[in-house]
Amino acid sequence: MTDVLLKVRGLKIGATIYPPGEKSREIEIVHGVDFDLAPGKVLGLIGESGAGKSTIGLASMAYGRGGVEITGGTVEVNGRDILSSGLRDVRRLRGAEVTYVSQSAAASFNPAKQIMEQVTEAAIFQNKFSKKEAEERAVELFRKLGLPDPENIGSRYPHQVSGGQLQRCMTALALCPQPDLVVFDEPTTALDVTTQIDVLAAIKEAIHDTGVAALYITHDLAVVAQVSDHIMVLQQGAMVEYGTTDQIINAPKEEYTKALVSVRSIDHEEKQPTDTPVLKVENITARYKGTDFDVLKNISVELHPGQTLAVVGESGSGKSTLARVITGLLPPSQGKITFDGRELTPDLPTRPLEDLRELQMIYQMADTAMNPRQTVGTIIGRPLEFYFGLKGAEKQKRIQELLDEIELGDGFQDRYPAELSGGQKQRVCIARALAAKPKLIICDEVTSALDPLVADGILKLLLNLQKIEDVAYLFITHDLATVRAIADSIAVMFQGEVVRYGPKSQVLSPPFDDYTDLLLSSVPEMKLGWLEDVIANRKMESAGN
């Protein structure tokens, strides 16, 4: 074995794009990248969307997804140039020497075949192991990855196990043929935070135990810091910085890397509650039509003017349902909501216009929250004419003021949503909400579809606007780092109930209840050895019990 497992030099990757109504053309998406990976080492590839990290990862298997093609440079695996070798040789490499773990295991497993067959397929096909050996190996890996009932889980079909379990099965699939290198492509991104930590720990242990090398691709620096030896930071298809994990995290050299490291470190001082809350939710219980269980159980929270209440929980906790109840989209079966001193009627059509104006909403997906056939000017202008009857020059002036407030400036009025970047779209949605001069804005996961740096910008903008406009936010999120950055008070939700509620400082300090503890300790921190500490702590606790 050579001392370099994977050697990449001058890698250039192109893609064919098909702009509507025009001829297709070639663009370059990776502009010459070099790196080495030694056997048994883990290299983290980090960058925002469009950085080319997945494309580079797949290039180490000589694979281009969709219209993607490797246009230049060399990739050597175990001393062989895999780009110049024929398809037969590449096939002998894939699934044997290099394997792949994708972001969505649910889509990557064939729904019509049992898990065991798919996990062992490559190992058997590539003549690495006999069927019996491969199956024994698979069971061993299932056990190592902490899957329940490792002896029998292989006989299940993909839809019969949970998302987190399937992601571990995918890891077993990649490790089963005993490869030299595994490409992990955002393996934990789609998972809830408390599931992510288990899968992450399982992957890390499996890498360690099998001595396999890995390329770990993610947009989350805190995650990659837990598993990799080296980190390469990418931006728009080019390398920004390369170094040991320690150096990148603790002593980043480049501005871009520094920005990535300091992301999620907005400091926000908690405000004190006032006498009269702007929103008071009392004993709300709600269920969806045609179901027989309550999605919200006896929820009571308060939000004070000009402050932020963060509602935190994982998927299925009921946090978005709470927003629907407050906006009147889902009338509750019990309880009452007081807004600005007056009681809100349970369903939307009966609410006076004034209530609607003062209570605005911003959505997670800015893409679907704006009508693709309306210009930015129309989108922001509509609430102005609808609520305040503004017309002509007066309206134009106000639109421009709002655009300035969201830091977009001139020339955006006539653009369509499709012409904006993700961050810009979310800013326009914020402007649309502000146009109504609301007292309260419900923010439903407004940053979770955005890249970390862009999300940071949005959070800073929201905080700034809160100071200027004195507006209150009900901030719904699954991300505790966001909560730290923006909240004055916090409600932690779990299975339809508020399990912990109070001022931020109090909610985030011990003693914790079990769920909040689990949630808080599961959020990856930007420091080395965090994962080991958490796992060790949890083991100690469970031993203590």
Add this chain to the structure above:
Amino acid sequence: MHPIVKLVAQRLALGLLLLFAASILIFAGTSILPGDVAQQILGQSATPEALENLRRELGLNEPAITRYFSWLGGVMQGDLGTALTNGRDIAESLGTRLSNTLFLAFWAAVIAVPLAITLGLLAVRYKDRWPDKVISAVTLTTISIPEFMIGYVLIFFLSIQLPQLINGMEFLSDGVRNWMLSNLRFSSVALMNDSMTLIEKIKSITLPIMVLTLVVLAHMMRMTRAAILNVMQSAYIETAELKGLGMLKIIRKHAFPNAIAPIVNVVMINLAYLVVGVVVVEVVFAYPGMGQYLVDHVAKRDIPVVQACGLIFAAVYIGLNLVADIVSILANPRLRHPK
């Protein structure tokens, strides 16, 4: 009970219900619509006595509900009533015609289905390259021409022009030309009788088979292409590729099990379509099948025949769609292996 059995039973019951509702619709369509049926049949010059006689004969003086149930009761026992025009038992006349129609549809399907799937696979294999483009251009053309016109175009070129062309090829010896004339003969009339051998029968319906094949081929091929593309673009196909499997193995092991349901669905829907196409094609080629029988009697306003034929066509159509539904259920791994 396994949930899949329950689902299939539900679908079957639904199919029966649909057929029942369709029978009401067909009956209502011919009975309750405005206009005096007797008048329509006999024309404006009919005498009042003749009209009254016909009304009594048709039972038109009784309420529609009574007439419907007595008709339905008859249908259940295989009694389709008698034709107004010639007084013959409809079930008897239909027997051989139905089998002729099914014979034609069967051979059209035998040729069209494998051809469509092969072409669909080819189009996927060479997606966006010239074979794909040629196939889609040709199919677009055949979709854009009604069945009967394809029929006459084929008759014009194959049964009329081709023999002339062959006769004109004087560089060939007489023997070759005669051999070609007798073997490349496409009859513009599709005769069918019991004394013919199977080969003779198939030869007789060559042109109708070609027309029907062209007609369903386009739809079937396009839908097959879409179904296979959908499967081939799944992430699990990429997983298989990244395991180093060859294309053939990927198709056989990973694409096929997931593509079978959509393809069977496509085939069934197009067979249903074919059964309708048969109606027109039979008229073009004067083929003694059910379609021609139906069209003839619509023109003669022979309502019992129209009702009987309409019901049978609807039953075949509903039945084929039902099979498509059930295959989809049976092939779905989520339903076959519930949590």
Add this chain to the structure above:
Amino acid sequence: MRIPLAALIGLFFTGLFFAVAIFAPFIAPYGMAEVVGDVWEAPSDRFLLGTDSIGRDLLSRMIYGGQTTIFIATAATALSFITGSVLGFFAAVSGGWVDQAISRFVDLIMSIPSLIFALVVLSVMPTTITILIVLMGLLDSTRVYRLARAVAVDITVMDYVEAARLRGEKIGWIIFRETLPNALSPLVAEMGLRFIFAVLFVSTLSFLGLGVQPPQADWGGIVKENKEGINYGVSAALYPAYAIAVLCISINLVADWILNRTTSLKGGRG
């Protein structure tokens, strides 16, 4: 905006056919039912396409026939669109049992093949042009209904529609300013396909002798009148086939283009 070549060709021929249909009396060299020559004369300077089975000018028959066919198809398409999309939007916005009732009834109509259903009805109804239009329009409206309903349901769950409702907008604004502009393109493209289907359908009925009645000309009828000629090598019956093919392919090209334009709006305007 650049229009791709295929769509331009489609637009050109579609326009040409409609223009000829509208101005038929000024363009046709002879009257529709005027006997001007011998039976099945070959094409000549006097009769560009020759004459038909009783000596009428075939080109004039084709032009007038096109007028009838295109008129019936247009009227039937318009009817199917108005009925189908109004009911579809209504069902989608109403939901509940209204939606269920209309949808199940449409399922039932669609469980019987259109041609068979039409034949059953035509066996008791007189075959006038009005009845043909109403029958075809209503039968085809089931398909429009399904699309319109699906599109409307899709759009009403979009966040921007919810945002408009939360703003307090009236139903009129939501339908005409939020929903319709986004639903229009798929519906217009579908209109092209429905028109093609109507042309094929009316031609088929006329060919079967159950559509447009002689001496009125229409493309399906011209085939029926001249089909015997084929056995003598007269290609008169084939011209309608060419005309229908060119018209339908042209409309298909335009419909494809409209659909692609819609998807591109969602993807980005580059």
